[in-house]
Amino acid sequence: xxxxxxxxxxxxxxxxxxxxxxxxxxxxxxxxxxxxxxxxxxxxxxxxxxxxxxxxxxxxxxxxxxxxxxxxxxxxxxxxxxxxxxxxxxxxxxxxxxxxxxxxxxxxxxxxxxxxxxxxxxxxxxxxxxxxxxxxxxxxxxxxxxxxxxxxxxxxxxxxxxxxxxxxxxxxxxxxxxxxxxxxxxxxxxxxxxxxxxxxxxxxxxxxxxxxxxxxxxxxxxxxxxxxxxxxxxxxxxxxxxxxxxxxxxxxxxxxxxxxxxxxxxxxxxxxxxxxxxxxxxxxxxxxxxx
Numbered sequence: 001x002x003x004x005x006x007x008x009x010x011x012x013x014x015x016x017x018x019x020x021x022x023x024x025x026x027x028x029x030x031x032x033x034x035x036x037x038x039x040x041x042x043x044x045x046x047x048x049x050x051x052x053x054x055x056x057x058x059x060x061x062x063x064x065x066x067x068x069x070x071x072x073x074x075x076x077x078x079x080x081x082x083x084x085x086x087x088x089x090x091x092x093x094x095x096x097x098x099x100x101x102x103x104x105x106x107x108x109x110x111x112x113x114x115x116x117x118x119x120x121x122x123x124x125x126x127x128x129x130x131x132x133x134x135x136x137x138x139x140x141x142x143x144x145x146x147x148x149x150x151x152x153x154x155x156x157x158x159x160x161x162x163x164x165x166x167x168x169x170x171x172x173x174x175x176x177x178x179x180x181x182x183x184x185x186x187x188x189x190x191x192x193x194x195x196x197x198x199x200x201x202x203x204x205x206x207x208x209x210x211x212x213x214x215x216x217x218x219x220x221x222x223x224x225x226x227x228x229x230x231x232x233x234x235x236x237x238x239x240x241x242x243x244x245x246x247x248x249x250x251x252x253x254x255x256x257x258x259x260x261x262x263x264x265x266x267x268x269x270x271x272x273x274x275x276x277x278x279x280x281x282x283x284x285x286x287x288x289x290x291x
Contacts, residue, residue, distance in 0.1 A: 010207065011222070013189065014161060017208055018133060027126055027130070031126070035115050038114070038115075039114040054269050057269070063083060065261075066258075070155060070189075070213050072188050073155065073156075074112065075091050077112060078095070085100060129288075137230075140233045141171070142171075149176045150175045157181055158179070165178060193216055194220045204223065
């Protein structure tokens with residue numbers, strides 16, 4: 001790791017920020033919603049699902065996802081479960097807060113493991129074919145490392161973050177710290193940002209792609225810069241080092257984007273519910289080839 005020598009720090013999210021996914025990174029939202037529904041179905045939580053009225057379940061999942069876009073994967077699972085079980089799209093710290101029977105509580109780890117397995121398989125399939133580093137990002141990192149201490153704060157579990165970091169050929173020598181979430185999903189990006197800031201930097205910038213990233217920056221009282229496309233890295237280098245940008249204007253998904261989430265997720269769950277589920281490879285091709 002690079003030695004601390006700078007007064008200011010820049011912290012990057014990973015997925016969607018250093019790496020761009022299929023359909024502008026929106027494929028992971030469908031992966032999450034599909035995986036959570038399948039995990040419930042396969043792990044004994046079928047009583048909370050509506051296979052004959054899938055749009056109802058998709059609506060609940062989508063409201064949960066839109067509020068927790070960019071959160072750690074296991075925190076997102078609690079949101080999806082709470083939405084499906086109680087129609088409350090909010091995270092819980094303890095599965096007992098879901099107000100389910102002791103029998104179902106005993107199956108919670110099964111849900112968690114199935115969700116993680118299905119979600120990871122979808123991400124792996126997408127990574128093989130559709131996910132790549134932004135074209136300008138590696139050159140930008142080399143430039144920024146001259147004047148700033150660089151970090152990563154990701155919602156990915158630490159082991160997966162380190163694997164993906166190596167897979168895409170990023171240089172660890174450019175970074176002071178590379179931090180993901182813990183196994184329980186309790187250490188989110190906000191916690192990581194607060195910990196980095198507490199080391200005493202004069203100024204700090206968090207670079208992310210989601211509304212949740214913006215929330216984390218606000219909570220940690222750091223500046224924020226949003227990545228939407230490769231050109232944003234060119235724009236960032238033009239702004240720095242004269243000043244650190246601070247773009248805290250919130251944004252929302254478009255109506256067309258929300259409708260696409262709904263239709264694509266419903267289609268995939270209908271295929272699963274019919275008894276002929278699509279493979280991870282077929283799912284990611286379907287997502288990325290929709291008009």
